[in-house]
Amino acid sequence: MLTILLVILGVFALRIRGFVTRSWDDAYGLANKAASNMTLDEKLGIVTGTGQLNANRRCVGDTIAIPRLNIPSICFQDGPAGLRLVKNVTGFPTGINAASTFSRRLMRARGVAIGEEYRGKGAHVFLGPAMDIMRNPKAGRGWESFGPDPYLNGEGAYETITGVQSTGVQACAKHFLANNQEHWRYGLSANLDDRTTHEIYFYPFLRSIEAGVSSIMCAYNRFNDTSSCHNAGLIGPNGLMQTSGFKGYVVSDWGATHDSAADNANAGLDMEQPGDYIVIGGGAFYNGGLKNAVNSGSVSQARLNQMVTHILAPFYRLGQDADFPLTNFDAQKRDGSGPRNLNINVRTPGHTALSREIAAASSVLLKNARGLDASGRTIRGLPALKGVAKTVAIVGQDAKMLNKDCGELNECNDGTMVVGWGSGSNSLDFVVPPIDALTSYLGNSATLTSSLSNNLNDGANAAKGKDMTFVFVNAMSGELGFYDTVVNNMGDRNELDLWWSGADLVGRVAAVCNNTIVIVHSVGPVYMPFSTNPNVTAIIYAGAPGEQTGPAIVDVLYGVYNPSGRMPFSIADNEGAYGTSIVYNSLGFPEINYTEGLFLDYRILDRNKVTPRYEFGFGLSYTTFGYSTLSVSQAGDDFSISFTITNTGSVDGTEKPQLYLGYPPSAGEPAKVLRGFEEVPLAVGITTTVTVALDRRSMSVWHTPSQSYVRPSGTFTIYIGASIKDIRLTTTIAV
Ligand SMILES: *[C@@H]1O[C@H](CO)[C@@H](O)[C@H](O)[C@H]1NC(C)=O
Ligand SMILES: *[C@@H]1O[C@H](CO)[C@@H](O)[C@H](O)[C@H]1NC(C)=O
Ligand SMILES: *[C@@H]1O[C@H](CO)[C@@H](O)[C@H](O)[C@H]1NC(C)=O
Ligand SMILES: *[C@@H]1O[C@H](CO)[C@@H](O)[C@H](O)[C@H]1NC(C)=O
Ligand SMILES: *[C@@H]1O[C@H](CO)[C@@H](O)[C@H](O)[C@H]1NC(C)=O
Ligand SMILES: *[C@@H]1O[C@H](CO)[C@@H](O)[C@H](O)[C@H]1NC(C)=O
16 A cells, blocks of 8 residues: 555656656667667667758757657757856856865756756757866866866766756766866877776766766767777777766767777767767768768677667656657757747746855855954954945956857856856856946945956055955866967966966055955966965955856855855965876877876875965865764774764854875875765754765775775775865774
């Protein structure tokens, strides 16, 4: 009886969602059935994009429909922070900001909201999440992913995919593999040893497989000298993905097929996008390429059938064969015009509120030299109190509205920086810039002066003698695209300085205003020489926060949202400290040897005893937290680490405790590696117990001879901290 009731409730729950999910086995059953009923041309139409130059294409990539089998044109759309080239959608916070939240709850919720918008627009495949490790801080697309740490990338990937696919939209894990710089990306070879591959670059893909990801995108670059989309070691039946349990399909990055149809198909590529030749490569399957290969026998019928079923299985698994909205936009008309653009609104108040919450939750309070008056009100530093500062200046072009129509790839930056450029960019239509949000929040409570350029004299004049000045500065990067540049940066940043003389602007303002509050919008690490200036009373690192940037920063500055963001990378004073470089100049496509191995970001800073200006995992709050009572329990191979946290300050807040693991020396691991984090909201005075799970794999290292994770024996150290440098509790485990 109870079972029947649960089944009815279960069906009801699935119905509300509007689709039915299936097991992989059932999905493959349907895919096989459909494939057995297809002609050769129908199969070719499923595994080949219809062409970038095809006027009928309405998504950035699509396939040919087979109406008699109820298979639509499968619609692929950029990108990892929400729909690009589409109207009436939300410009969500970027991947790097999702990482800064150190909140699985928000990573998942962001995935759900993105999935809902894709579904509403009839886009079957979300081209994300990106999980490219930020090997070098200047990497152009680093902000699309979750930073330099593999564990944080893995959690970001897992939660995003789980969220997106819960709405019946397919996720596509990208870019496979070692797609870590923009210069020379169409042919550089990333050369990695086996252990580094598994523990760093492949790890987020392993977590994607565990989330049941529908597809992966093979990258432009070569891996170990073979093109990623023609690299059986990566994508073949005995390659990394499939031996790790991947059941979906491999789709090429747009134009990443650099070899023949047979080379790619036989190596393991299931689908080529966008189809035709687009200057940089592509067109291997297109225009008869694959058909000739099949007819000549160089690609077998069995392999073609397998390609088709790999593609259709995720479609059936997520129930896209029933009740999936028809594609109702036209990416070739990004202004929303044309008969195929129905401009259906998929924005919701919930998505707007979530974007604002994530933007606030990803803001990292780096410095706060707070000063109080006799009655205990904040007169310097944060949170600012409306009405206390009677004269307020707002300085910097990053405070003002950006140019919303800046080309298909958003390749410009003349106002506030909310997202990088390239295919990972998103809708700018609804951006609320800081100046607007601050002006409306402050109303008549203060006299506002502004200088919305980075002119140094104008900025100083605006700030001089003011009770408080907000300075907005930024740095941007993006995708290489067609070798175009933005402010002389060809995708990857040229250096780690703030753009538009941002650091000088802060210095000039701080020279004349002793309550200078700096807000940094950046795609990655930037130099902050001003952080020790006593007149700089607060610094917020706000990343690339998406359309709700203005309201979110007001929430944080004025204490409506108590900051809880954490640095997803380290801020060092010298780029050499990161131990890797971008290869800008080369005679032909370079070989890039990842000789630093496991030692990226905090791992190499620790090894070389370099103290960063702001460390990985760091972030202040308007309250304080105490840690105590560490205990360890064991069940089989798994450990549980418990400890208590108390909100010891005077306002409610959220702590983000982190677990770092120290291996036995014989393991050859960095001194400390991230293996857990939690989100702990706590009201004033409240104490709670936090438990972090540590399973066998989390304590293992990749063992090349056995091609498996092996847990070394010896003594492990467990570090519980508020950042990698701020360790509060330590214990050891011997295994
Ligand atoms: C192919 O599909 C048609 C309907 O379009 C159906 O009548 C036929 O039985 C199918 N054949 C196979 C082999 O599944
Ligand atoms: C890449 O090459 C290195 C060095 O030869 C080798 O150790 C590693 O196993 C290769 N990786 C793959 C996935 O083939
Ligand atoms: C959708 O976008 C169009 C074009 O920007 C706009 O005119 C329309 O009002 C929007 N509709 C909704 C419901 O937001
Ligand atoms: C900051 O400057 C104001 C005048 O603009 C002055 O009244 C105040 O004492 C200064 N505060 C500190 C801490 O220097
Ligand atoms: C701080 O600001 C005050 C003006 O309020 C100025 O006189 C002083 O020189 C500044 N200090 C620094 C280190 O820039
Ligand atoms: C990369 O490693 C290969 C093989 O060890 C070596 O031949 C080559 O010179 C290295 N290239 C660079 C740029 O270090």
